[in-house]
Amino acid sequence: MEIHVKIKRVAIYSRKSRPDETEDALQRQLQILTNMAIKNGWEWEVFWEIGSSMSIDERERPELNKLLRKVQAYEYDGILVTDADRLSRDMEHSAYIKKMFANYGVKLITTTKVYDYNVQEDDLMSDMMSVLAKQEYVNTKKRLLRGKKASAKEGKWQGKPPLGYKLDRDTKKLVIDEAEASIVREIFELYIGGASGNEIARKFDFEGILTPMGGRYTHSRIGRILRNEVYKGDTIFGKTACSKIEKYDSGLPKQLPTDEADQIIVEKAHPSIISDEDWEKAEAIRNARSQLPPASRIGKNPFSTLIQCSTCGRTVTFQLDRQDRLTMGSCKTRSYATDGSYITCPNQGLLLSTFEEVFYEQFTKFIEGMEDELEYIKFNMNEEEIFNPQAEIAEISKRIKKINGRIKKAQQAFLAEILEEAEVKEEVKTLRHQKKELEREIETIKHTPVESKVDVLEELILEFKEILLGTTELQPKEINELFRSVIDKIEYTRLGVIKGSRKAPFSVNIRYK
Numbered sequence: 001m002e003i004h005v006k007i008k009r010v011a012i013y014s015r016k017s018r019p020d021e022t023e024d025a026l027q028r029q030l031q032i033l034t035n036m037a038i039k040n041g042w043e044w045e046v047f048w049e050i051g052s053s054m055s056i057d058e059r060e061r062p063e064l065n066k067l068l069r070k071v072q073a074y075e076y077d078g079i080l081v082t083d084a085d086r087l088s089r090d091m092e093h094s095a096y097i098k099k100m101f102a103n104y105g106v107k108l109i110t111t112t113k114v115y116d117y118n119v120q121e122d123d124l125m126s127d128m129m130s131v132l133a134k135q136e137y138v139n140t141k142k143r144l145l146r147g148k149k150a151s152a153k154e155g156k157w158q159g160k161p162p163l164g165y166k167l168d169r170d171t172k173k174l175v176i177d178e179a180e181a182s183i184v185r186e187i188f189e190l191y192i193g194g195a196s197g198n199e200i201a202r203k204f205d206f207e208g209i210l211t212p213m214g215g216r217y218t219h220s221r222i223g224r225i226l227r228n229e230v231y232k233g234d235t236i237f238g239k240t241a242c243s244k245i246e247k248y249d250s251g252l253p254k255q256l257p258t259d260e261a262d263q264i265i266v267e268k269a270h271p272s273i274i275s276d277e278d279w280e281k282a283e284a285i286r287n288a289r290s291q292l293p294p295a296s297r298i299g300k301n302p303f304s305t306l307i308q309c310s311t312c313g314r315t316v317t318f319q320l321d322r323q324d325r326l327t328m329g330s331c332k333t334r335s336y337a338t339d340g341s342y343i344t345c346p347n348q349g350l351l352l353s354t355f356e357e358v359f360y361e362q363f364t365k366f367i368e369g370m371e372d373e374l375e376y377i378k379f380n381m382n383e384e385e386i387f388n389p390q391a392e393i394a395e396i397s398k399r400i401k402k403i404n405g406r407i408k409k410a411q412q413a414f415l416a417e418i419l420e421e422a423e424v425k426e427e428v429k430t431l432r433h434q435k436k437e438l439e440r441e442i443e444t445i446k447h448t449p450v451e452s453k454v455d456v457l458e459e460l461i462l463e464f465k466e467i468l469l470g471t472t473e474l475q476p477k478e479i480n481e482l483f484r485s486v487i488d489k490i491e492y493t494r495l496g497v498i499k500g501s502r503k504a505p506f507s508v509n510i511r512y513k
């Protein structure tokens with residue numbers, strides 16, 4: 001199946017890939033590629049690895065990484081290179097890039113050939129979508145995103161308004177929703193007054209204060225409110241990017257603040273709820289509190305009773321080693337035979353930090369899967385569904401209005417002596433009954449927590465991401481609870497018998513619910 005996608009924007013990428021290549025040769029390459037873009041009428045952007053020596057790690061190329069981040073922001077339809085090996089000569093890395101191109105609908109264009117990985121590797125996305133549907137999805141997404149960027153530049157708000165604001169449907173700008181804004185103000189006041197996110201969350205729980213969608217004010221939710229520039233009147237579009245390429249040594253994804261050039265910042269785009277002064281006070285407090293390294297903030301052990309010895313099934317316990325580091329103890333569980341003899345479970349212990357590296361690497365993939373699912377659900381939902389309760393109430397109110405009109409008409413008909421009193425009474429009674437039903441419906445909508453599946457999933461993903469990035473303020477116990485909500489158990493095996501070596505292999509198998 002041949003799928004033709006009109007190419008509009010390309011990225012041109014060039015670097016030294018052979019030791020004998022001179023800067024001049026690179027310049028000539030760039031010339032050829034830009035000429036090609038001009039000839040085809042494509043918009044282009046150049047990425048050029050300057051001074052990249054041959055020894056440089058294939059994955060440590062800043063310009064390529066910048067380019068890949070933009071690919072993930074659906075910026076391009078194609079990547080233009082002189083040869084396919086310019087991107088990477090490392091097999092694994094190269095496969096990784098191909099997969100990304102396929103997922104983000106990008107073709108690799110060389111001076112002689114166009115590679116469309118999307119068509120070849122149709123199994124990459126989940127079975128929900130056929131290749132064609134996926135291509136359409138990617139194209140639509142690109143179009144939407146580019147449109148969004150254009151309107152972000154005009155200070156227009158994208159998507160769901162944040163707590164404290166409503167969307168002015170005509171101007172597409174945020175206007176203050178007084179009832180919600182008071183909650184935002186309270187959060188800032190309490191925080192500046194010395195309360196922690198956790199304390200604020202408990203206070204709200206205690207007072208039964210819920211989000212407009214009926215959810216709890218968890219303290220990561222509160223944290224995000226405190227960090228949101230929107231409350232001092234600014235909008236920033238495209239500020240966060242959780243990298244799927246760059247990782248810390250521990251295997252956790254790097255949080256890459258996007259280049260300011262990639263962000264669209266509009267200051268004072270809408271009325272502020274919090275003064276610049278107070279917003280900055282809160283920021284200063286936040287920064288002071290986050291000086292602690294992530295590990296100590298995460299606390300000692302979010303894995304309690306989650307890890308199981310794969311050999312004997314016993315729950316792994318923890319202890320401190322001689323250097324005071326948290327360690328998973330060797331199992332040593334005894335299994336007795338009827339004659340009283342026993343064998344000892346040979347599963348060995350491991351430093352918790354070593355376990356965590358592997359665990360988080362696997363868990364990151366799980367979260368990415370959740371994100372894909374969320375995106376898919378959102379993509380297939382129309383705006384009305386996202387703005388759910390208000391739209392529904394408006395719809396019912398319309399029907400009530402109609403009924404009121406009919407009641408009036410019936411009464412007028414009686415006054416004009418068109419209808420008999422009994423008839424009118426019957427008619428009005430029925431209409432009033434219908435009206436009451438509808439009013440009851442509105443009350444139900446207003447008072448039922450209607451946190452949708454999307455909201456729940458979104459919140460959960462955000463919480464997990466903060467854990468992955470080490471920016472969570474959750475207590476170990478709370479992290480443990482969150483893990484438990486998606487993980488049934490984690491099977492741990494370390495049966496290597498390399499005595500005296502710390503490098504015996506181990507495996508971690510996460511069983512999700």
Ligand SMILES: [Zn+2]
Nearest residue numbers: 309312331345
């Ligand atoms: Zn065991």
